[in-house]
Amino acid sequence: MTEVEISFDVSRIDFDKTSDVIKASYWGEGRTDDIHRRAFANSLCLGAYIDGEQVGFARAITDYACFAYVADVIVWPERRGLGIGKKLIQALIDHPELASVTGFSLRTSDAHSLYEQFGFVTSTDGMYMRLSRQPAAQG
Template sequence: MTIATNAVLRISTDRDELDVELIHRFLADEAYWSRGIPRATVEQAIAGSLCFGGYVDGRQVAFARVVTDGATFGYLADVFVLPEHRGRGYAKALMAAVMGHPQLQGLRRFSLATSDAHTLYAGFGFTAPSRPQNLMEKLDPDIYTRQPGRP
């Protein structure tokens, strides 16, 4: 389903349109948060998420996904615009489509993690946690780059 069009960027939630090879290549080789991620893991993440692809002239140039129960929470992940397509407002258009999606309305908590895009997300109402002492995580940042079979 096409959910938005920004002059040149068309945004769709149709998983069949996703260029999984491109998504995997970007996440495995370029994204600081998922270096070395296996393709099978990317495929599994896509299968369990509400995905948004951004397309210019029929080619995918942007991606985002939301893990959600559609009622109480959402977690925004793997947001990117290919480097050669940055600076054109595509990230804002992609985020507007994500935030406007009907399945993501009325969520009690919508969260994300970022090291470099605070300004983008702040423009859509994201802030630092109001009670960080209530949040916990179990993080394994090297999971994709460790040799298989090693803890």
């Protein structure tokens, strides 16, 4: 199997490629580079690398104490099927600064089986609530 390196060093993240791959995803449609700059700056980000080349990305929005929301987990299309997504998720949930986090959540329409391997379950408890709205116009 190809050796995949996971790094939380944000200086290694290829911002342009990462932003472009996310914008091409079903959930990233309509996002801009500016939105990604702000989102990444306010998240715990990590990249996946093969031979020094970035091949994946994920982030967690977190308070580093109780809660973390997993977001933008993506593997470059030409590198899918190598277990990179699993390595990204494992690295996030094992991060030492998230050791006290008891509530991880995420949203997906197509990767349930990936997350179920780590203990994520579809919420049907009647407690999870969501507010969806259009973003405010930027001036």
